[in-house]
Amino acid sequence: MKRRWAPRDRLGSWNVVASALAVGALALLAGFIAVPLLSLIVWTVDKQAWQAMVSPVATHALLLSAKTTAVSMVTLIVVGTPAAYILARGGFRGKRMLNTLMDIPVVLPPSAAGIALLLVFGRMGILGEQLQLLGISLTFTTAAVVLAELFVATPFYVRQAVTGFSKVDREIEEAAMVDGGSRADTFFRITLPLASPALVAGAITAWARALGEFGATIIFAGNFPGITQTVPLAIYSALESNFDAAVALSVLVLGFAFTIILAVRYLTRKITEYQD
Amino acid sequence: MGLRRGRVLVRSLLLLALLSLTVGLAGCSGAPGSGSTETTGGGQTSGGTVTVLAAASLTDAFKELTTTFEEQNPNAKVSTSFGASSALLAQIQQGAPADVFASADEAKMNTAVQDSLVNTPQIFARNRPVVIVPKSNPADIHELRDLAKPGSKLVLEQDGVPIAEYSKQILNKANSQYGADFEQQVMNNVVSREADVRASANRVALGDADATFVYITDVTPDIADQVEVIEIPKDLNVIATYPIATLKQATNPELAQKWVDLVLSDEGQGVLEKYGFERSA
Numbered sequence: 001m002k003r004r005w006a007p008r009d010r011l012g013s014w015n016v017v018a019s020a021l022a023v024g025a026l027a028l029l030a031g032f033i034a035v036p037l038l039s040l041i042v043w044t045v046d047k048q049a050w051q052a053m054v055s056p057v058a059t060h061a062l063l064l065s066a067k068t069t070a071v072s073m074v075t076l077i078v079v080g081t082p083a084a085y086i087l088a089r090g091g092f093r094g095k096r097m098l099n100t101l102m103d104i105p106v107v108l109p110p111s112a113a114g115i116a117l118l119l120v121f122g123r124m125g126i127l128g129e130q131l132q133l134l135g136i137s138l139t140f141t142t143a144a145v146v147l148a149e150l151f152v153a154t155p156f157y158v159r160q161a162v163t164g165f166s167k168v169d170r171e172i173e174e175a176a177m178v179d180g181g182s183r184a185d186t187f188f189r190i191t192l193p194l195a196s197p198a199l200v201a202g203a204i205t206a207w208a209r210a211l212g213e214f215g216a217t218i219i220f221a222g223n224f225p226g227i228t229q230t231v232p233l234a235i236y237s238a239l240e241s242n243f244d245a246a247v248a249l250s251v252l253v254l255g256f257a258f259t260i261i262l263a264v265r266y267l268t269r270k271i272t273e274y275q276d
Numbered sequence: 277m278g279l280r281r282g283r284v285l286v287r288s289l290l291l292l293a294l295l296s297l298t299v300g301l302a303g304c305s306g307a308p309g310s311g312s313t314e315t316t317g318g319g320q321t322s323g324g325t326v327t328v329l330a331a332a333s334l335t336d337a338f339k340e341l342t343t344t345f346e347e348q349n350p351n352a353k354v355s356t357s358f359g360a361s362s363a364l365l366a367q368i369q370q371g372a373p374a375d376v377f378a379s380a381d382e383a384k385m386n387t388a389v390q391d392s393l394v395n396t397p398q399i400f401a402r403n404r405p406v407v408i409v410p411k412s413n414p415a416d417i418h419e420l421r422d423l424a425k426p427g428s429k430l431v432l433e434q435d436g437v438p439i440a441e442y443s444k445q446i447l448n449k450a451n452s453q454y455g456a457d458f459e460q461q462v463m464n465n466v467v468s469r470e471a472d473v474r475a476s477a478n479r480v481a482l483g484d485a486d487a488t489f490v491y492i493t494d495v496t497p498d499i500a501d502q503v504e505v506i507e508i509p510k511d512l513n514v515i516a517t518y519p520i521a522t523l524k525q526a527t528n529p530e531l532a533q534k535w536v537d538l539v540l541s542d543e544g545q546g547v548l549e550k551y552g553f554e555r556s557a
Binding site: 118122123124137139140218222223224225227228237239240241243 | 363365429431466469482483484485
């Protein structure tokens with residue numbers, strides 16, 4: 001700490017040391033992330049594990065993951081967008097508490113989320129018991145996978161959407177309404193387009209989170225190929241019986257993740273360029 | 277103003293890093309089966325740690341034996357890791373640092389022997405598969421045959437988990453009595469493949485699944501009042517055999533052997549019997 005007030009010449013050498021340390025830290029982190037990822041690919045090439053990617057376990061899991069995340073994303077966007085708008089614009093008591101509530105699934109271990117869902121929607125659960133009377137049982141169904149994904153992914157979308165909506169200048173909205181636009185009209189024609197970069201970025205990170213969901217799914221929805229065994233669960237199940245398949249699926253997910261990140265980068269840049 | 281606030285933030289960030297490091301180091305007790313097997317706590321004791329990988333069904337019995345072992349060897353610590361024998365075998369194959377392997381079937385142990393991972397195994401216990409259903413019994417299951425009732429929600433462990441393999445053998449045997457497609461009908465009712473026998477037992481105890489196969493020893497006091505046990509007809513049942521062996525890579529071969537000796541001793545066999553296992557001999 002004292003070095004900050006050291007004479008000039010000593011300050012110079014300190015700068016060099018500090019820069020070297022920072023570069024070292026960056027290299028360490030980059031290696032820490034890159035080496036495991038690369039080793040997935042090296043293993044797949046080395047063991048010729050490619051064909052495991054098209055094994056029935058893998059294709060079932062991929063199809064299920066695609067299906068469930070698509071449903072949860074549509075649901076999340078339809079329900080989450082108006083909810084986020086109110087959280088951003090509305091002035092009401094308990095807003096801060098609601099904002100905090102929305103953030104909890106991010107820090108909650110997914111396994112805890114799974115148990116919580118089980119206690120609500122399970123057969124003995126608070127709502128599950130009522131649903132049972134209607135002949136509906138959620139555990140071990142694909143619907144349960146969607147619920148688990150929604151639970152963990154919601155904050156990622158809502159949080160981004162709230163930020164996006166709050167950044168839209170109120171005066172622009174008010175001007176539009178003065179010009180005779182209805183409230184809904186203003187929302188769809190002014191607010192939504194202006195907030196869209198945040199919404200898109202939020203939706204994509206939420207989707208990625210839903211795709212990676214494991215703990216809540218295996219506890220709440222169970223693990224059965226084609227019904228509840230999404231890609232992360234298939235990787236876990238294959239670990240003991242077919243290690244090659246587990247690695248191959250991981251590589252596949254890695255490819256997805258890479259594509260998602262590129263897409264987010266590209267989209268946000270395009271949209272900001274367009275707005276400027 | 278902004279700068280000052282920034283400095284405060286930096287300081288709290290440093291403090292947070294320091295705090296998590298301290299907590300992390302204090303809590304790092306050489307995770308069983310995965311991390312290092314360094315002695316925990318003070319580290320003054322010279323006996324070291326023996327790491328035991330054991331079938332999930334052994335959880336309660338081996339926990340009691342851990343206490344016995346640590347009383348007999350005051351300088352030693354036992355670190356146990358319970359899971360499906362298939363999962364434990366996979367860990368051993370991947371080089372997990374462990375000293376003893378106790379499997380719920382001979383198949384997993386034989387693989388370990390073939391891969392030269394363990395020394396000569398010995399049978400130390402036997403166990404009886406049963407069917408359990410929730411107390412409320414929503415699917416109205418009263419005997420093995422009822423598992424084929426359409427719409428029943430059964431859970432089974434993943435392929436390779438010993439109890440799942442025993443269950444399939446039992447169902448296959450039952451085909452001769454209940455009809456050739458009995459096994460298939462039962463398998464059609466399976467809604468989830470669980471990680472190990474205890475996970476399946478909990479599915480039934482919580483009432484989310486209608487039935488599953490477990491060992492009689494898995495009906496612990498914890499779940500005994502939530503489930504109903506259905507015995508499998510003797511002529512159809514397959515008795516589970518538990519082998520134990522020390523690992524060739526054992527970091528502490530002496531303590532490992534001591535653990536195996538304890539399990540095979542009269543005292544150890546008594547504890548296993550108390551938890552519902554049958555003696556090996």
